[in-house]
Amino acid sequence: MKISLGKFIHFKLSCLFIFFLFVLLYISGSLYWIFTENYLGEPALVEINKCPVCYGESLCQTLLRNQIKLSNLAKVRFLDIFGSNSDRMYHATLNSPNRGNTEIVLKKLGKNHDLSDLDALICSKAKMADDCDVSSAISKLSFVKQSGQDAKFAKYLQGSSKMFYCPSTRLVSELFNKYKERSATDEVTLRDRVKIWSTAIINQEPLLLQMFPAADGWPFPEYVGACGRYVAVGNGGKQLSAFYNANWSLRADIAYQLMKIAEMLTNNKADFALYLTDVIDDNFAVDADGNVTVIDLEDVLVVDKLAVKSAKPKGWEDVHESVYAECPGKTFKSCHSFSEVHLCSHVTSDHNYYAICRYILTPHHGSLKKDPAQADGLLHDIPKNIDEDWDLEYLLNECVSPKRQRGRIQVVHKIIEALDHIRKL
Known part of the structure; x- marks a missing residue:
C-alpha cells in the first residue's frame, strides 16, 4: 500500500507540531513552577x-x-x-x-x-x-x-x-x-x-x-x-486612602475611631504615651468589619510617663501643645514641626489629636495630598444639618489651630462625642 508524498509530509508536520506543542507546554509548566513556587521555605x-x-x-x-x-x-x-x-x-x-x-x-x-x-x-x-x-x-x-x-x-x-x-x-x-x-x-x-x-x-x-x-x-x-x-x-485590611469617597456615616465612623486611637495612645493605663510622628493615610487601614488600625509603626515615639514624673524636667506637668504652621513641604516630616525632646519631657501632649485633625480629617494638610480627591480631608462635605447641630467644622478648625491656650485639648472630646453620635445616624 503506497502513501502519497503529500500525506507523508502532512504526517511529519503533524508529528513536529505535537512535539513542539509538548515542548512548549513543558517549558511553560516549568517556568510557572519556577516563578510561582512557594519559595518562603528557602532559608x-x-x-x-x-x-x-x-x-x-x-x-x-x-x-x-x-x-x-x-x-x-x-x-x-x-x-x-x-x-x-x-x-x-x-x-x-x-x-x-x-x-x-x-x-x-x-x-x-x-x-x-x-x-x-x-x-x-x-x-x-x-x-x-x-x-x-x-x-x-x-x-x-x-x-x-x-x-x-x-x-x-x-x-x-x-x-x-x-x-x-x-x-x-x-x-x-x-x-x-x-x-x-x-x-x-x-x-x-x-x-x-x-x-x-x-x-x-x-x-x-x-x-x-x-x-x-x-x-x-x-x-x-x-x-x-x-x-x-x-x-x-x-x-489590617484596606488602606485608609481607599475610603475618602465612602458615604458620610462610614467616614464619620472612621474619623471617630481615629480620634479614639489618638486618645488611647496619649492616655492609657500602661502610662506610656505613643506619639504618631508620621501621619499619612496609608499608615492606617480599615478591615472588613470597619475596624481601624495603625499599620505602620516605624516612626512611633514612646514616652514613659512614669520616667518623666520621676525625672521632673522643667515644665513636665504642663500640657505640651503642638503649634500650627503653614506647610510648604511635601511630606509629613517636612511639614509638621515637632520636637522629640519636648515630647519626651512632658507627661501629656496634644500631638496625636493635632496630627489626626490636621493631616487626615481636614484640608489643612498643606500640599501633602497627591490625590485631588483627598484634598479636602476625610471629613469633607459635612452635611449642613450636622454642622448646624454639632458645629463640627468649627471644632475641627480649633483642633488644628486653636485660638486659645489648651484649646485643642478642650475641643477633642466634643469632636469625639459629635462623631460618636453622627456615625450612629
Whole structure:
C-alpha cells in the first residue's frame, strides 16, 4: 500500500507540531513552577543565616513546613526584582492546626542597603572582612558582652529608634516580659538582646507590636511571628486612602475611631504615651468589619510617663501643645514641626489629636495630598444639618489651630462625642 508524498509530509508536520506543542507546554509548566513556587521555605531567602542579627525565629518552622502560602501576584518570584530597594510586603495565608486559615501580611522591613549597612557595621566593629558572617561576628562586639543588665542594655538601645529615643528602663523590662522571640522560656538571653538591638536599628515595628499587643486592645495588627529578616502580622485590611469617597456615616465612623486611637495612645493605663510622628493615610487601614488600625509603626515615639514624673524636667506637668504652621513641604516630616525632646519631657501632649485633625480629617494638610480627591480631608462635605447641630467644622478648625491656650485639648472630646453620635445616624 503506497502513501502519497503529500500525506507523508502532512504526517511529519503533524508529528513536529505535537512535539513542539509538548515542548512548549513543558517549558511553560516549568517556568510557572519556577516563578510561582512557594519559595518562603528557602532559608536563604528569609536570611535565617543572619540570626541573631534578625527580627526573630519563632516562625521559621512554620515557613519550612510550607504552612504559609503567598497570595495573588505575591506568588510571582520575578516581581521581587522590582522591590529590591524598598520595604517588601506580601499578602499570604497562614494554615496551622491552632489557627486554621489566617490572612497575614509578610514584611521584609528595611531596605536592602540599610540591612547591608548594618552587616558591614558589625563586620567592621568585629575587625573582620566586609562580607563576614554576621551571626558569628556579632559576638565579638563589646556591647553584646556588656548588655546583660537591663539598665545597661537600655542605654545601648537609647537613640537606636524612636521607640527608645526617650530614656526608660521600664520600657525595656516590660518588653522583655512580652517578647515573643525569646530563645528560652524563662529568660531573655544575650542572643535575644542582639535580635532586639538589630530590630530597633532597622525597624522598631516588630518590637512595638509585641510590647503593645492587639490582644490587649492596642489599635495595631496582631504580631504573628518572625523568621530571619521577615515578620508576619495580621492583615489590617484596606488602606485608609481607599475610603475618602465612602458615604458620610462610614467616614464619620472612621474619623471617630481615629480620634479614639489618638486618645488611647496619649492616655492609657500602661502610662506610656505613643506619639504618631508620621501621619499619612496609608499608615492606617480599615478591615472588613470597619475596624481601624495603625499599620505602620516605624516612626512611633514612646514616652514613659512614669520616667518623666520621676525625672521632673522643667515644665513636665504642663500640657505640651503642638503649634500650627503653614506647610510648604511635601511630606509629613517636612511639614509638621515637632520636637522629640519636648515630647519626651512632658507627661501629656496634644500631638496625636493635632496630627489626626490636621493631616487626615481636614484640608489643612498643606500640599501633602497627591490625590485631588483627598484634598479636602476625610471629613469633607459635612452635611449642613450636622454642622448646624454639632458645629463640627468649627471644632475641627480649633483642633488644628486653636485660638486659645489648651484649646485643642478642650475641643477633642466634643469632636469625639459629635462623631460618636453622627456615625450612629
